[in-house]
Amino acid sequence: MAAVTEQGIYFMNLESKPQPNIEFFSFATGGVKEIATIGKERGNPGLAVSPDGRWILYTEVESTLSSDIMLVENFR
Numbered sequence: 001m002a003a004v005t006e007q008g009i010y011f012m013n014l015e016s017k018p019q020p021n022i023e024f025f026s027f028a029t030g031g032v033k034e035i036a037t038i039g040k041e042r043g044n045p046g047l048a049v050s051p052d053g054r055w056i057l058y059t060e061v062e063s064t065l066s067s068d069i070m071l072v073e074n075f076r
Contacts, residue, residue: 003049003056010035010049010056022047022056022075036075 002011008026016023022035038060046059056072 001047003047005049005051005053007053010047012038012047012058022058036072 001014002009007028008024010022010024012020013023014020016034019037019039021037023032024035025032036056038058046057048057049055056075057069060070
């Protein structure tokens with residue numbers, strides 16, 4: 001549930017309250033910042049980031065009977 005890029009590591013913080021979020025650890029600064037809040041229950045967590053860091057793909061459970069793909073734009 002993490003993705004490594006040249007700039008740092010994107011990861012899901014499922015312990016974050018009140019809702020889970022996606023965070024970024026910067027290799028340059030050593031700091032962590034919140035990228036996006038994800039408000040739904042996570043099933044089998046998965047996370048991928050495009051090589052340029054502009055796009056994030058993650059899994060989200062809407063229903064156990066169907067699946068969707070969601071595009072999140074301008075998350076920075």
